[in-house]
Amino acid sequence: MKNxxxxxxxxxxxxxxxxxxxxxxxxxxxxxxxxxxDSDGHNDNKKEVTHDNSxxxxxxxxxxSMGENRNIEDSSDKNTATTPIIDAYLQIKNGLVAxxxxxxxxxGEALLQAFxxxxxxxxxxxQHTEYMEIIENAKEQAEHIxxxxxxxxxxxxxxxxxxxxxxxxxxxxxKTLYVDHCPMVKANWLSETxxxxxxxxxxxMMKCGKIQQQIN
Amino acid sequence: xxxxxxILKGLFFVILFVFAGIQFIPIDYNxxxxxxxxxxxxxxxxxxxxxxxxxxxxxxxxxxxxxYPWYNKVQPVSWIMESHIKEGKEELNFxxxxxxxxxxxxxxxxxxxxxxxxxxxxxxxxxxxxxDSKFSKAEKIFIMEWFNKKLDSL
Numbered sequence: 001m002k003n004x005x006x007x008x009x010x011x012x013x014x015x016x017x018x019x020x021x022x023x024x025x026x027x028x029x030x031x032x033x034x035x036x037x038d039s040d041g042h043n044d045n046k047k048e049v050t051h052d053n054s055x056x057x058x059x060x061x062x063x064x065s066m067g068e069n070r071n072i073e074d075s076s077d078k079n080t081a082t083t084p085i086i087d088a089y090l091q092i093k094n095g096l097v098a099x100x101x102x103x104x105x106x107x108g109e110a111l112l113q114a115f116x117x118x119x120x121x122x123x124x125x126x127q128h129t130e131y132m133e134i135i136e137n138a139k140e141q142a143e144h145i146x147x148x149x150x151x152x153x154x155x156x157x158x159x160x161x162x163x164x165x166x167x168x169x170x171x172x173x174x175k176t177l178y179v180d181h182c183p184m185v186k187a188n189w190l191s192e193t194x195x196x197x198x199x200x201x202x203x204x205m206m207k208c209g210k211i212q213q214q215i216n
Numbered sequence: 217x218x219x220x221x222x223i224l225k226g227l228f229f230v231i232l233f234v235f236a237g238i239q240f241i242p243i244d245y246n247x248x249x250x251x252x253x254x255x256x257x258x259x260x261x262x263x264x265x266x267x268x269x270x271x272x273x274x275x276x277x278x279x280x281x282x283x284y285p286w287y288n289k290v291q292p293v294s295w296i297m298e299s300h301i302k303e304g305k306e307e308l309n310f311x312x313x314x315x316x317x318x319x320x321x322x323x324x325x326x327x328x329x330x331x332x333x334x335x336x337x338x339x340x341x342x343x344x345x346x347x348d349s350k351f352s353k354a355e356k357i358f359i360m361e362w363f364n365k366k367l368d369s370l
Contacts, residue, residue: 133317141323155330159323166319 079172084114096199108145138163179213248280252311277304325367
C-alpha cells in the first residue's frame with residue numbers, strides 16, 4: 001500500500017513539472033468578437049471644462065453625462081421599435097423605486113430579451129455603429145443588475161440611464177417620457193410619470209429630484 | 217471498530233487518489249511577454265506611481281499577465297485562480313482598455329472608482345494572500361483622484 005502512494009506522488013510531481021511552459025497569446029478571444037467603434041465617437045461635443053474632483057469623490061456631473069447638446073425633440077420620430085427596450089428599462093426603474101431587488105433583476109432580464117429582439121435591419125450605418133456601442137455597455141449593466149445587491153443595481157442603473165437616454169436621442173420613441181434629475185447622485189433617470197419617484201434612493205428619498213425635460 | 221477503521225482508511229486513499237489525479241489537469245497560464253498595444257497607458261499618460269499601484273493591486277486578474285505564486289502549481293488552487301482571472305479579465309482588462317468605446321471607458325472608470333472607494337477592490341480574498349495589494353489610505357486617495365481626472369477628461 002505504501003508503495004502505491006509513493007508511485008502516485010512521483011507520477012503527480014512529474015506531470016505538474018512538465019506543464020510549466022508558458023502560454024504566449026493569452027486568451028483574448030472574447031474581445032475580438034466585440035464591436036469596437038473608434039473611441040472618439042459622437043461625444044466630442046460633450047467635452048466641457050474639466051472640473052477638478054480634488055475631494056476624491058466619484059461624482060461626475062450627471063447633467064453633463066446625459067444627452068446634453070443633443071436635441072431629443074429633433075429625433076422624436078414616433079419610433080415603436082424601441083418601446084420594448086424602454087419598457088424593460090422602466091421595469092428596472094420601478095423595481096428600484098419600490099426597493100425591490102428581485103423586480104429590478106427581472107427587469108434586467110427583460111431588457112436583455114428586448115435587446116435580443118430588436119431588429120437592427122432598419123438602422124443606417126452610423127446609427128448601427130452607435131447603437132452597438134450603446135447596447136454593448138447597456139447589456140453589461142443589465143447583467144450586473146440581474147445578479148447584484150440593490151446598491152450595486154442602483155450604480156449600474158445610473159450608467160444604464162445614460163445609455164437608454166442616448167438610444168432614445170438616436171432612434172426616437174413614441175412614448176411620453178420625462179428626464180428627471182437627482183441632485184444627490186448628480187445623475188438622471190427616465191420616467192413614464194410626471195410625478196417624481198426617485199429610483200436611486202427609493203423610499204429613503206422618494207420625492208427627491210426634478211423634471212429636466214419632457215420627451216413627446 | 218475495526219470496520220470503521222477500514223472504511224476510514226479506504227476513504228483516505230480515495231481522497232489521496234483524487235488529489236493525485238487532479239494534478240494531471242493542465243494549468244492554463246495567463247502570461248504574455250509583449251506589452252499590449254491596447255494597454256491603458258496607450259489611452260492615458262499613466263505616471264509610474266500609478267502604474268506600480270495598478271500592477272501590484274490589479275493586474276493579476278485584470279491584465280494579460282499574472283504574477284503567479286508558487287502554490288498555483290498545485291491543483292485545485294490553479295483551477296480556482298484560473299476562473300477568478302477569467303472573470304476578472306472579462307469584467308475589465310487594463311491591457312485591452314484602448315479597445316473599449318468611449319462609453320465603455322467611462323462606465324469602466326466609474327466602476328473602478330466606486331469599487332475602490334467602497335473597498336470592494338482589491339478583493340478581500342486576494343489581499344489576504346497578497347498583503348501588499350491592499351491600498352493604504354493615501355494610495356487610495358491618490359489612485360482615485362487619478363481615475364477621476366481621467367474620467368473627466370473623456
